[in-house]
Amino acid sequence: MQILTTAAGLQAYTEQARRAGHRVGLVPTMGALHAGHLQLVQAARAECNEVVTTIFVNPTQFNNAEDFRLYPRVPEADAELLGPAGCTALFVPSVEEIYPQPAVLRFDFGALERVMEGAHRPGHFNGVATVVSKIFHMARPHRAYFGQKDWQQVAIIRQLVADLSFDLEIVACPTIREADGLAMSSRNRRLDAAARAAAPLLYQVLVAAAAQVRQGVSPAQVQAEAEATLAREPLLTPEYVEVADAQTLQPLVEYQPGRAVVLCLAAHLGGVRLIDNVVVDA
Incomplete structure (x- = not known):
């Protein structure tokens, strides 16, 4: 090399x-x-x-x-x-x-x-x-x-x-994840033990939200429930949760047949800002 x-x-x-x-x-x-x-x-x-x-x-x-x-x-x-x-x-x-x-x-x-x-x-x-x-x-x-x-x-x-x-x-x-689901990121090195223990919640929230999308739950409800779950973790400060069109990235009011959905979030955990996403194919 x-x-x-x-x-x-x-x-x-x-x-x-x-x-x-x-x-x-x-x-x-x-x-x-x-x-x-x-x-x-x-x-x-x-x-x-x-x-x-x-x-x-x-x-x-x-x-x-x-x-x-x-x-x-x-x-x-x-x-x-x-x-x-x-x-x-x-x-x-x-x-x-x-x-x-x-x-x-x-x-x-x-x-x-x-x-x-x-x-x-x-x-x-x-x-x-x-x-x-x-x-x-x-x-x-x-x-x-x-x-x-x-x-x-x-x-x-x-x-x-x-x-x-x-x-x-x-x-x-594709995103590579730790065994507990946390998306690999260079910033993960900055997480202390408590923050690292809480970090898998990000992916867990996205997986639950994806299941709701597949069930036809409205984008507004999916977003609200994801935000509420994140907010219950005292070490975590949510910045955004979006249910968006996977191509245009625009927030969805209602689902469109044949269009993939991307669920994106950002949150601060122990002073470290992390992002993640999950795509739900059409």
């Missing part, structure tokens, strides 16, 4: 791969890797000759300075995991390498970003779109791999690729 730190080095690596007729897979991450990240690397390796993993804690997508400061950073441990998983090149740029000058371009994804994460984290998706665009230009992958735990982010990136005509395919991989 090669370790690259500059945009020029990354461009040279992937350009050489392309000239050799190799397919390039890209796995963008912010590090503190877990089994969910490694699944993305393995999926990329199964479909591509070269797998580039990026580790960059992107300051422009954090609207909370303390969250950025506390985000786990373990680059040496991450590098040890990536080679055996199939990564052929690791890109670990500095902030100055990605942002030689402050970005002034502003993205607007319309209704896709006015709900859920976009509504609660102003500027978040502008930062995501900016850094992902830069990395796409630098790496020029054939495919880029993202986890479905960040369902809204995947939708935003698909829109970005369509709007800017990036010549690549977005591959979304």
